[in-house]
Amino acid sequence: MSDxxxxxxxxxxxxxxxxxxxxxxxxxxxxxLLTAKARFIVPACVFFLVYYFALVVLVGWFPELxxxxxxxxxxAYWFAFSQFFMAWIVAWIYVRAAGRFDRLSDELLGEHxxxxxxxxx
Amino acid sequence: MTFFFPFLAEAAPEKGHAALFMxxxxxxxTLVITWWSARKSSGASAYFAAGRRITGWQNGLxxxxxxxxxxxxxxxxxxxxxxxxxxxxxxVGFLVAYLTVLLVVAEPxxxxxxxxxxxxxxxxxxxxxxxxxxxxxxxxxxxxYMIAQMVGAGVLVKELLPGVGFNTAVVxxxxxxxxxxVFGGMLATTWVQIIKAVLLMSGSLFLSVLVMKEFGFSFSNxxxxxxxxxxxxxxxxxxxxxxxxxxxxxxxxxxxSLGLALVLGTAGLPHILIRFYTVPDAKTARVxxxxxxxxxxxxxIMTTFFGFGAAALLDGDLVRSNPNxxxxxxxxxxxxxxxxxxxxxxxFATILAVVAGLTISASTSFAHDFFTNVIHHGKEHRPGExxxxxxITAFVVGAASITIAILLGPNINVAFLVGxxxxxxxxxxxxxxxMSVFWKRxxxxxxxxxxxxxxxxxIVLILIGxxxxxxxxxxxxxxxxxxxxPMGLLAAWVASLMTREHSAEARFAEMKxxxxxxxxxxxxxxx
Numbered sequence: 001m002s003d004x005x006x007x008x009x010x011x012x013x014x015x016x017x018x019x020x021x022x023x024x025x026x027x028x029x030x031x032x033l034l035t036a037k038a039r040f041i042v043p044a045c046v047f048f049l050v051y052y053f054a055l056v057v058l059v060g061w062f063p064e065l066x067x068x069x070x071x072x073x074x075x076a077y078w079f080a081f082s083q084f085f086m087a088w089i090v091a092w093i094y095v096r097a098a099g100r101f102d103r104l105s106d107e108l109l110g111e112h113x114x115x116x117x118x119x120x121x
Numbered sequence: 122m123t124f125f126f127p128f129l130a131e132a133a134p135e136k137g138h139a140a141l142f143m144x145x146x147x148x149x150x151t152l153v154i155t156w157w158s159a160r161k162s163s164g165a166s167a168y169f170a171a172g173r174r175i176t177g178w179q180n181g182l183x184x185x186x187x188x189x190x191x192x193x194x195x196x197x198x199x200x201x202x203x204x205x206x207x208x209x210x211x212x213v214g215f216l217v218a219y220l221t222v223l224l225v226v227a228e229p230x231x232x233x234x235x236x237x238x239x240x241x242x243x244x245x246x247x248x249x250x251x252x253x254x255x256x257x258x259x260x261x262x263x264x265x266y267m268i269a270q271m272v273g274a275g276v277l278v279k280e281l282l283p284g285v286g287f288n289t290a291v292v293x294x295x296x297x298x299x300x301x302x303v304f305g306g307m308l309a310t311t312w313v314q315i316i317k318a319v320l321l322m323s324g325s326l327f328l329s330v331l332v333m334k335e336f337g338f339s340f341s342n343x344x345x346x347x348x349x350x351x352x353x354x355x356x357x358x359x360x361x362x363x364x365x366x367x368x369x370x371x372x373x374x375x376x377x378s379l380g381l382a383l384v385l386g387t388a389g390l391p392h393i394l395i396r397f398y399t400v401p402d403a404k405t406a407r408v409x410x411x412x413x414x415x416x417x418x419x420x421x422i423m424t425t426f427f428g429f430g431a432a433a434l435l436d437g438d439l440v441r442s443n444p445n446x447x448x449x450x451x452x453x454x455x456x457x458x459x460x461x462x463x464x465x466x467x468x469f470a471t472i473l474a475v476v477a478g479l480t481i482s483a484s485t486s487f488a489h490d491f492f493t494n495v496i497h498h499g500k501e502h503r504p505g506e507x508x509x510x511x512x513i514t515a516f517v518v519g520a521a522s523i524t525i526a527i528l529l530g531p532n533i534n535v536a537f538l539v540g541x542x543x544x545x546x547x548x549x550x551x552x553x554x555x556m557s558v559f560w561k562r563x564x565x566x567x568x569x570x571x572x573x574x575x576x577x578x579x580i581v582l583i584l585i586g587x588x589x590x591x592x593x594x595x596x597x598x599x600x601x602x603x604x605x606x607p608m609g610l611l612a613a614w615v616a617s618l619m620t621r622e623h624s625a626e627a628r629f630a631e632m633k634x635x636x637x638x639x640x641x642x643x644x645x646x647x648x
Contacts, residue, residue: 011623014623014624014627014628015627017627017628017631018627018628018630018631021628021630021631021634022630024630024634025630025633025634030634030637030638033637033638034633034637037637041224041225044220044224045220045221045224045225048217048220049384052213052214052217052380052384053377053380055213056210056373056376056377056380057373057377059206059210059366059367059373059376060366060370060373060374060376060377061373063365063366063367066365066366067362067365071341072340072341072343072344072345073344073348073364074348074364074365076206076364076365076366077206077209077344077364080206080209080210080212080213081422081425083213083216083217084213084216084418084421084422086217087216087217087219087220087414087418088414088415088418090220090224091219091220091223091410091411091414092411094223094224095407095408095411098404098407101637102404105637105638105639108638109638109639109640
């Protein structure tokens with residue numbers, strides 16, 4: 001991470017560096033990594049937010065349904081309880097997917113990022 | 122430490138002894154750790170980030186210890202004991218929130234930053250304005266949260282150790298947290314949090330097992346009895362189903378608003394975010410979130426047993442007269458004075474670990490963001506200056522919190538301060554962190570306005586809401602999130618669109634590559 005003020009380098013130098021980074025960012029390996037990440041993270045976030053707020057909506061607007069008994073507890077409790085497992089399962093699936101992202105990014109760094117090419121500041 | 126010895130003598134003769142002994146054991150152990158950390162560490166990355174050598178499971182425990190405050194342990198137990206199901210909704214939100222941390226925040230933050238949340242913003246925006254605003258937001262969030270904890274600590278000690286006054290307790294807790302942070306830095310803070318997490322988990326587990334024993338380890342007995350609790354209110358007996366939602370929240374919008382603040386706010390709490398700088402790399406940061414989620418999830422599931430259990434097993438009047446004491450009282454009812462003492466000591470440990478985390482987050486932000494980068498333009502004038510400033514700030518912040526907590530006194534309602542911290546984190550901090558990592562057109566003005574409007578709208582909406590104005594409230598909801606989060610987002614978005622920043626756009630590709638690959642990220646200190 002650079003501690004240097006971005007104002008303190010000239011525009012020409014900034015653009016030269018930007019061009020180098022743009023090239024790296026446009027490599028197929030990097031684009032593959034970003035697509036893979038977005039394909040996982042965006043649906044995962046949508047899913048967990050919908051699942052969580054579905055509970056809040058159930059509890060807030062459907063009091064009769066919430067009270068419905070299922071076994072020893074009611075629907076509201078079971079749905080709340082299931083949130084814990086939902087969170088753990090999403091986290092577990094993410095860790096597995098992230099292993100794949102790590103390999104993609106290792107490939108990219110290992111094969112292509114020669115230190116001379118990436119401007120150190 | 123001499124602070125504690127006079128108050129030893131004042132403590133109640135019989136009952137206080139065991140609690141005091143266990144508390145002193147904890148204090149003694151943490152002071153040894155502080156001494157060990159102080160001897161071991163030197164240099165900025167050691168002080169601010171424990172040399173980035175904390176392992177995944179250690180950091181997971183520390184995140185859990187940093188997060189599960191007295192508000193969680195005593196507060197949620199009390200809320201479930203008095204308001205049933207609605208209290209449990211907090212438990213759910215507190216865990217689900219970690220998916221936001223895991224999926225979008227922890228890894229880019231670790232890859233891009235050094236010591237603080239503002240490092241991420243300053244990566245491609247203008248350092249001074251964004252650091253100044255981010256530092257202000259961090260200081261406010263930390264101080265709000267800290268005062269809530271300190272007042273809680275004072276009240277708790279007063280109840281647990283008859284004879285020790287509120288002021289003595291606040292000064293004692295404050296002095297300890299200052300010692301941990303000033304002398305031991307992040308390493309000592311981390312270990313205090315780890316020990317606390319272990320204590321809290323064992324205490325809660327034991328308490329839960331004891332509760333289930335009362336119901337013959339039968340879940341159907343347990344749920345049956347909490348579904349029909351006899352409540353005696355003003356001499357009228359009625360049967361209440363504690364599993365039915367709606368005992369506390371009357372307006373469903375308020376629940377949505379609270380849910381938003383919890384789920385989005387956790388990923389913007391500065392004292393949680395800085396924990397991810399203490400591990401060697403983003404992959405370890407990820408592993409540590411997983412550990413934290415396992416521990417935090419298990420803990421909040423257990424609130425079912427000791428929360429509802431307190432409602433079913435304790436006398437209703439006793440719980441309602443002091444809901445925050447329901448967990449310790451339950452321990453006493455089920456296993457006697459010794460376990461009561463243990464649970465009380467766990468509660469102390471809980472408070473201490475959280476306030477230490479808050480103090481180090483406030484002082485790191487002031488020293489690194491404000492002093493070094495805003496005032497001194499990113500350069501240390503003398504070697505070691507940043508750490509020195511942080512130590513002084515920790516002392517000042519600690520002393521200020523002690524003073525404010527004493528001035529506010531034990532009777533002030535502090536629950537809203539915790540709500541405020543989450544609202545500010547969700548409305549001000551998280552939107553700008555996300556935009557700076559994922560949106561190329563984001564600008565310095567966007568960050569400054571997003572932080573400013575998010576901060577101001579959260580505070581103002583709480584002040585003009587039922588918490589601040591009671592019956593005459595202008596804003597109808599207790600939780601401002603549903604309005605303040607869109608305001609913060611909108612301000613950041615509009616202000617970005619109204620300005621153009623060539624340097625911010627030019628450095629986006631670099632930031633993107635580094636955020637997602639970890640190239641050039643801060644390395645751990647060599648052994």
